[in-house]
Amino acid sequence: MSNSTILFGKMKKLWKFMRMKEYDEVMAHQREQLEELIERARTSSPFYQRLYSHLPEPIPSLQQLPPVTKPELMANFDDWSTDRAITRESANAFMADKTLIGEPYLGKYLICSSSGSSGHRGTFVYGPGESLYRWRTVLQAGMLSWTNFFNKIRWLNISATGDHFGSLASFTRLEKARQRSPFMRMAFESIRTISTVTPLQEMVEDINRYQPTLIFGYSTVIATLAQEQIAGRLHIKPSIVSMGGEWISDTDRQQINTAFHSAKLIRDAYSSAECPSIAHSCEYGWLHVCSERTIVEPVDEDYQPVPPGEQSYTVLITDLVNRVQPIIRYDQGDSVTLRPDPCPCGNPFPAIHVMGRKNDMLRMRTADGAVKQLSPMTFYVLLDLIPGLRRWQVIQNSPTSVRLRIETVSPELDAQTWETVYQRVKDYFDRQDLPMVTVERAPELPMQDPATGKFYHVRVKFEQASSLQQA
CATH class of the missing domain: 3.30.300.30 (ANL, C-terminal domain)
Structure with missing residues (x-):
């Protein structure tokens, strides 16, 4: 198969994802993807074969499946993956080499580690299909548009560095793709990463020199930069400010809106190493679930459903995209509240507030x-x-x-x-x-x-x- 044929197939698939907006169409897609995901897990993952061995075929509903946890998946790492070439030994060997951050693991996969915010670190592998959904999410969230091709983006990522962390691995891969692709160089002037451990004064000076048009970072880091902007030490006018990964207060959010009032879009994202795109914010402050790729279940301590409007003990996440390491009813550990009525923004998909683990600033x-x-x-x-x-x-x-x-x-x-x-x-x-x-x-x-x-x-x-x- 020629490279042009492969590229055409990918573009056709991306176009199909991009045009999928109607609620009924997305939910039909969700049901189809869930069936395929469960079938792949039952037939190709020894871990899920054992876990689901007592269940009938086909499985009547998602809620009948037992939840899984990070320690459980990490303890069964080799048996969890649907590609038998993925092993703990080879993953550890690859990740021990920090020069390989963002490079393809086994020649085709993106591999990253979680920060351990739940008390346990994890290693996660994504298949080639992940990139299509990430671009769809970026485009639909309004982070990129055709005007970017005439006003080149300077994209700044402020994140953890020094290891195969999800954000760093993704942005490193993106920058390498930009360097190779004339098409991407039309849209992106540069893509940079600054470490969160950089002293604040040095970080502010560096950002002032770079003058990013798009900033992505942890919520508490963006809140700190907002204070620097208000104090007059930071002087930037980004078009887009994107944040996530942490809980912040309403006061912090108000300061961010005040500091970067000239931005066309200030958005919050709910994501994790386990599932890169869970939900994105609307202008009313609610996070709308990316239902074409994710199913979110607020539950109590016994993994029973929590009614809309009530705060959950934890939340179960199902990632419909990752067929390499299936994430099905995964205990994310965050407390969420599902909006009980339609969101005034008009988005018909589930809207949630996420409390997270609320680490303190x-x-x-x-x-x-x-x-x-x-x-x-x-x-x-x-x-x-x-x-x-x-x-x-x-x-x-x-x-x-x-x-x-x-x-x-x-x-x-x-x-x-x-x-x-x-x-x-x-x-x-x-x-x-x-x-x-x-x-x-x-x-x-x-x-x-x-x-x-x-x-x-x-x-x-x-x-x-x-x-x-x-x-």
Whole structure:
């Protein structure tokens, strides 16, 4: 088959996806894709074959399938995949080489790791069909249009770096595709990534020089940049601001809208390493499920459905696109509320609010009495890759101190692992011009929140308002 024939087939398929807008058409597509996904899982994944062995054929409804969790999938990694060439050994070997970030695993797959926000890290592999749905999502969200071909995009990604994280791997692959494709170079002038651990002043100066037209980043990072813009230190006029990955307050959202008021589009996204496109925001602040590729089920602690209007304990995600590592009724760990009535924006697809795990934004007091805001996502970059570290939590217990709860893989590695953790966190505070911040180890291990049963990585455990106002 010639390259032109393959390209024509891909463009035809993309056009079909793009024109699919009517509710009935999308839901028919969803049912068809779900049937194919379950069939693929039952016939090609040894893990799902065992899991579904007691169920009838065909399966009457999605709700009859048992949910799955990240630890469960990671423990059955080799048997989970539908391509028998995908193994834990080969995946680990590939991801150990950081020069391969964004390169195709086994010659055809995108592979990435999750940040461990649920308390467990994961490795996820996507098939070639993933890119078609990502472009459809980008185009339908209004992030790209024909005018971009006359006003070239400078796309800035602010994310975790240093490993095969989903955002970094995707943007690295996108930039390499841009360099190869004259068509993409017509639309994109450049695509850059800045690490979340970059000192804020250095980050602001770099962004001022780059002058991005499109910014993508963690919600807390975008909120921090909004404060810098309002304070007059950041001077940019992006056309599009896209954020996600974290819960932020309504006050933070208002500041983002104020700071970047000239932007044509400010959008929020609900996504994860497990499912790259779950939902996207509308002008009324609701996240509308990407129903052509994702099914979202708000459930209680026993995985029973939660009525619309009530906050769920967790949410089950089914990714209709990934046939390589099927994600079917996957426990995402986030708390969501399904809108009980039609959204006034006119979008007919399910609308949700996502509470997530609500990691706290750290607000540290500087030597001159000012307050410096630090994104919780920074600590994933600092700590997730440390050998010997199984789990961690950062607890801010005063304006100038943090306590670290850590769990190591073995007692023999405890002292060495703690020294590495301490040095990375202390060096980070020093680079942020916060040398007075003290870092100490907590005697207790990382633990779930007793009120919610959720695992939070970054928490503030003091009264911020009063403490930060003190001289």
